[in-house]
Amino acid sequence: MNLQEKINYHFKSFPHRELFQEVSILILTKDGQVLGQLGKVKEGAQAQSLGALMVGMWQASEAVAEMIKVKDNKDTGLNYQDSSSGFFLLQPTEKNPKIFWSFIFENQVNPGKIKNYARQLRAHFNELEILKETKSKATSKEEFLFENVTEEEVDNLFSFAGI
Amino acid sequence: MSFVNHNKKEVNCKIVYYGPGLGGKTTNIQHVYKKTSGENRGNIIKLNNENERTLFFDFLPLELGEIRGYKTRFHLYTVPGQVFYEASRKLILRAVDGLIFVADSQLEKMDANIESLEGLEKNLTEQGYDISKIPLVFQWNKRDLPNVTSVEDLEQKLNKWGSPSFEGAAVNGDGVFETLKEVSKLVLMNLKGGLS
Numbered sequence: 049m050n051l052q053e054k055i056n057y058h059f060k061s062f063p064h065r066e067l068f069q070e071v072s073i074l075i076l077t078k079d080g081q082v083l084g085q086l087g088k089v090k091e092g093a094q095a096q097s098l099g100a101l102m103v104g105m106w107q108a109s110e111a112v113a114e115m116i117k118v119k120d121n122k123d124t125g126l127n128y129q130d131s132s133s134g135f136f137l138l139q140p141t142e143k144n145p146k147i148f149w150s151f152i153f154e155n156q157v158n159p160g161k162i163k164n165y166a167r168q169l170r171a172h173f174n175e176l177e178i179l180k181e182t183k184s185k186a187t188s189k190e191e192f193l194f195e196n197v198t199e200e201e202v203d204n205l206f207s208f209a210g211i
Numbered sequence: 212m213s214f215v216n217h218n219k220k221e222v223n224c225k226i227v228y229y230g231p232g233l234g235g236k237t238t239n240i241q242h243v244y245k246k247t248s249g250e251n252r253g254n255i256i257k258l259n260n261e262n263e264r265t266l267f268f269d270f271l272p273l274e275l276g277e278i279r280g281y282k283t284r285f286h287l288y289t290v291p292g293q294v295f296y297e298a299s300r301k302l303i304l305r306a307v308d309g310l311i312f313v314a315d316s317q318l319e320k321m322d323a324n325i326e327s328l329e330g331l332e333k334n335l336t337e338q339g340y341d342i343s344k345i346p347l348v349f350q351w352n353k354r355d356l357p358n359v360t361s362v363e364d365l366e367q368k369l370n371k372w373g374s375p376s377f378e379g380a381a382v383n384g385d386g387v388f389e390t391l392k393e394v395s396k397l398v399l400m401n402l403k404g405g406l407s
Contacts, residue, residue, distance in 0.1 A: 094254075
């Protein structure tokens with residue numbers, strides 16, 4: 049089972065999952081890569097763009113907070129919303145120090161409820177530790193992944209552009 | 212930082228275009244965007260000010276083909292070139308895997324090139340990177356203009372690491388893919404997280 053399948057599988061065991069029916073959830077690394085997703089955002093470029101922008105926004109906010117010396121209370125969030133639509137970002141926790149959760153919602157009667165349960169959803173996945181496991185698998189090896197990449201291989205990578 | 216997902220057989224890398232203001236960084240990724248099809252790239256995100264100058268960054272996610280069974284995805288970023296956006300440039304350099312320094316070849320821009328390159332070195336050092344160990348490619352841009360510094364001079368004054376370099380005129384697309392392909396190759400060869 050790959051990570052996305054594991055996320056889908058474990059989401060089914062989250063008791064309040066029906067609350068997130070109209071919410072798009074992206075699970076992001078600290079540098080904006082999409083690890084997994086739930087909801088309406090299309091997999092691929094759209095999700096990647098959202099991920100990069102969300103985490104970029106977080107980094108910019110963190111830089112501002114540092115400049116004005118706002119204290120990090122370890123459960124900081126970042127919000128952009130009106131009374132019914134918008135998005136928010138939850139910061140990594142000690143259990144998963146490199147994972148951000150972003151939630152995009154539309155036409156919600158009670159966005160506060162979504163935020164409350166978003167934290168529970170994050171805690172649900174933290175307990176399962178599936179995200180932590182993936183991180184260590186992906187970065188544990190020190191040897192080079194590709195040695196001696198040839199010109200031909202690079203040409204093949206870019207062949208879609210007719211170059 | 213690059214992300215290698217062995218389960219999905221994917222590698223994700225971040226490439227940053229750096230250089231002085233109005234040097235052609237945005238023009239480079241605009242050309243890449245124009246030349247690639249919708250299946251391979253996402254939307255180009257441009258965070259500009261009202262004068263169309265880059266305010267925060269430009270961003271283009273690019274899905275390339277496969278290499279040795281791994282799907283490759285590159286995230287291309289530009290930094291804002293104007294001097295007073297130093298804090299933004301620092302942020303964008305976080306977790307960078309490869310750099311393209313887009314130098315403006317015009318004679319009167321040499322000082323701006325040097326200042327920008329010194330800023331790059333300083334910003335990387337502050338974040339614990341060593342510029343000599345990061346994949347870096349130079350593009351001598353605007354070679355189509357009449358009043359340009361010789362390539363020899365550019366090499367001597369800017370490329371003290373002997374990094375690969377290419378002449379370019381990004382406005383016509385010249386040198387854009389050559390530069391990107393070279394840095395992509397270096398980034399891929401620099402990736403850690405070896406095969407099982």
